Amino acid sequence: MNAPAKIAPETSAPIDPLAKMREPFPDHQISKLPKETGAQAKQRKADQEAGKWPAKCPVCEGFHHPRAVHLDYVGHAALTDRLLDTDPNWSWEPVALGPDGLPALDRNGGLWIRLTVCGVTRLGYGDADGKTGGNAVKEAIGDALRNAAMRFGAALDLWHKGDLHVESEESAAPTRNAADMAIQLLRGCGDAGLFKEAWAKNFEGWKQLLSPDDYKRVQAVKAEIVAKFVRDADEAKAREPKPDPAGAFDITDDEIPF
Numbered sequence: 001m002n003a004p005a006k007i008a009p010e011t012s013a014p015i016d017p018l019a020k021m022r023e024p025f026p027d028h029q030i031s032k033l034p035k036e037t038g039a040q041a042k043q044r045k046a047d048q049e050a051g052k053w054p055a056k057c058p059v060c061e062g063f064h065h066p067r068a069v070h071l072d073y074v075g076h077a078a079l080t081d082r083l084l085d086t087d088p089n090w091s092w093e094p095v096a097l098g099p100d101g102l103p104a105l106d107r108n109g110g111l112w113i114r115l116t117v118c119g120v121t122r123l124g125y126g127d128a129d130g131k132t133g134g135n136a137v138k139e140a141i142g143d144a145l146r147n148a149a150m151r152f153g154a155a156l157d158l159w160h161k162g163d164l165h166v167e168s169e170e171s172a173a174p175t176r177n178a179a180d181m182a183i184q185l186l187r188g189c190g191d192a193g194l195f196k197e198a199w200a201k202n203f204e205g206w207k208q209l210l211s212p213d214d215y216k217r218v219q220a221v222k223a224e225i226v227a228k229f230v231r232d233a234d235e236a237k238a239r240e241p242k243p244d245p246a247g248a249f250d251i252t253d254d255e256i257p258f
């Protein structure tokens with residue numbers, strides 16, 4: 001008898017309470033996860049056994065191989081904060097219980113959960129990434145929550161490349177993945193300064209680590225991002241006289257023209 005619920009696409013205020021889940025996370029809630037390749041982890045461990053620890057990383061304050069790349073991620077505290085902001089009554093539950101009444105893991109050691117936010121339930125899956133004991137359970141829960149929250153769009157921009165597990169050395173990272181990580185790192189740089197720093201810090205390592213084709217792929221992405229920053233800068237300076245518009249083309253493939 002009533003008119004159908006009104007849809008108001010023109011209002012700017014979100015009418016969907018779940019839209020909160022998709023809002024970008026502020027910088028201070030984004031953490032840096034170092035990601036070593038299998039070879040890097042092996043070398044770092046050998047060095048440590050020989051008494052040589054890597055220097056403390058200025059980016060993540062961890063002790064890892066100096067050429068490891070960093071992935072942006074949202075930690076458990078920030079994610080929980082977001083869930084509470086969206087719906088103070090959010091909840092999760094395991095999909096299955098074992099005979100002991102506790103959350104059941106599947107044959108792969110993974111945990112399926114249902115995450116409910118604002119009355120909407122979506123599935124998530126997490127695993128312990130090789131951890132054992134109590135830490136394994138916490139890791140699996142955290143991973144499943146991240147995975148389920150992603151189904152609601154939380155931090156989708158950070159996670160679109162895959163999960164956050166640091167690869168174990170057994171799964172020795174194929175160079176294809178290393179190239180993808182390099183590209184993700186470059187694309188994740190929000191401004192020209194960060195981008196320049198990330199490139200300067202990593203390109204020598206990438207050159208050594210990656211196959212020539214993969215390195216070319218990374219260079220192509222770098223060129224694309226440089227072009228965008230140059231374009232942005234040009235637009236910003238549109239009202240000022242340009243000193244040398246041709247200068248940007250005199251650079252080698254490994255340099256950045258700003």
Ligand SMILES: [Zn+2]
Nearest residue numbers: 034057059060
């Ligand atoms: Zn680091």
